[in-house]
Amino acid sequence: MAGRSQIKKYMSKINNENIEKSISFERELVILGIETSCDETAASVVRGGRTVLSNVIYSQIDLHTLYGGVVPEIASRKHIEKINQVIEQALKEANTKLEDLDAIAVTYGPGLVGALLVGVSAAKAISFASGIPLVGVHHIEGHISANYIENQNLEPPFLCLVVSGGHSHLVLVNDYGKYEILGRTRDDAAGEAYDKVARAIGLGYPGGPKIDKIAKEGNPDAIRFPRARVDNSNFDFSFSGLKSSVLNYLNGMKMKDEPICVPDVAASFQKAVVDVLVDHSMAALKEYKINKFAIAGGVASNSAIREAFTSACKESGVTFYHPSPIYCTDNAAMIAVAGYYDFVNGVRSGLDLNAIANLKLGER
Ligand code: KG4
Ligand code: ZN
16 A cells, blocks of 8 residues: 555656556546534545545534433434535535545544444445445544645654543644554543533533633642543543543532532633543653644544643644634535545445444544
8 A cells, every 4th residue: 555655656657647647547536525423514625635525524513412422323323414515515515526536434433333324325325326436434534634734744754732621632643544553541530521521510411621611710739630540551541530530520510509600610620631531642752752732532622622732732842733613513515525535545335334333443
């Protein structure tokens, strides 16, 4: 399999005219991305790996808010109802027909298996009916690749912190499609901690954006919550102790009949999360001598996280990349981008592609 750097090396052997032709051909590949791993039904058309022609997201958040979290069965049913409509809209907005597509990229894991199956089945059906090649994409690879959309110059190697509702991964991106996981969470994901703490302080679901907002009115140093260290690992995360510590604090205050200052709790909890994320990421950048850092995933929209990394990276002479919020949340443009590099690297999936709930990054 050839990475982009290998492709470049290969192309440097042929004459300039051919280089121009090869590059422009490669850049004009048109990919349809499909994403249904959790509670967003999404489809997108991306040209040349980095130009988004359409990005349609049907969010089910309002539906799940009623239950305080994502209900897998409801998510699957809603995906089935919406998937064709979302794909048609993505093609229409991109002014693209099926015959213009070079490949269909679809998230096949990790995620809710019933939800994933809807996207995978739709992608396989289109591929079977039209003969367009199919590329199965890892959801985290998609989140990482979201950074390529608005940073046309970003190329591996770089370090990426993926923080979402289901994942907290510190990933060394050695090349396109070549990942090394330096750290991961041992228990709750960062977004999960945000959602659980938000529920405990009465903010509702999804908690991340609500904590982000209310924390601006609070004092981040009001309560000292723990910054967890994981034994035998400099880069792994653990957020369940922090969550328990917030719950204990809330119970303690209730027992003493003392009032709870919600903005202070939110700001202090957020500070504990941010400190750990920044600490681990900056240590990894130093140890691996990397000077490019990116964040990705739903939690990467968080304003305190962005601010903290902006200044930490500036101090260390590291270039900091972050997608716009629309590309942080689950979307299909990031899947089409990841699928583009996989496709160029020769990855093809068969019609036996299946949804894999616990798919590991780098596994096929
Ligand atoms: O990437 P994503 O849309 O879905 C997963 O793959 O999990 O991430 C959703 C998570 C939720 O836990 C949500 O609370 C969190 O991202 N989130 C935030 C913010 N916006 C979304 N967390 C902290 N601050 C935010 N501004
Ligand atoms: Zn995600």
